Amino acid sequence: MGQIIFLRHGQAKNNTERILAGRTEGIPLTDTGIKQSEHTAELLKHMNISAIYSSPIERAKHTAEIAGKYNLLEVTIDDRLNELDMGKFTGMPYDEIFKSNGNVFMKFYNSELEIAHNGVETFSDVKKRILGIVDYVIEKHPDENVLLVTHMDPIKAMLSTIIDLSPTNLYELIIANASLNIFSEKDGKYSLSGLNVMDPSRFDQVGSL
Secondary structure, X not given: OOEEEEEEOOOEHHHXXXXXXOOOOOOOEOHHHHHXXXXXXXXXXXXXXXXXXXXXXHHHHHXXXXXXXXXXXXXXXXXXXXXXXXXXXXXXXXXXXXXXHOOHHHHHHOOXXXXXXXXXXXXXXXXXXXXXXXXXXXXXXXXXXXEEEEOHHHHHHHHHOOOOOOHHHHHHOOOOOOOEEEEEEEOOEEEEXXXXXXXXXXXXXXXXX
16 A cells, blocks of 8 residues: 655745745745755655655745655656645735735635635635545556645645544644655545654744744
């Protein structure tokens, strides 16, 4: 039984500036994000991964390339791993979004229609595309360990398919930058093997974006 290993990208410039980047291109990893990604790439050397797939967004792609360099693997880009499409909120400061529109993330996890009217991708659509790439990888790489490099909400979407999490739970859950989130599949059922797995020296970073 192989493992599907989700890796959130390392810290990016928007994380430190509290900007909702969404699918905005041209936002690089910070120096800290590069170091985080290198630490995680070292951990992956002990996990015998056979393939790497990545979101097309720069911060995820760079994280994946670091993992590929350390593990001698090429990176395959797959749009199903893309960041959540945040519609009109893309590129806005978090404080401004919350002030003018309330907690849009709670509305997203609640699947409120208002959020879709603002051009935001629905949580159910995120789940569909993530399960699509997972099913594809399981079929293409049976009994292999495969790395999927993506963003926080796609990982939450995968987690929500196996654990009944309330919208509040989903909102409060932080998937740390450059953390590994490990799932296994058997007979069509998924199980969680590890959440926010990282170098022990980074444990104090779990609660930050």
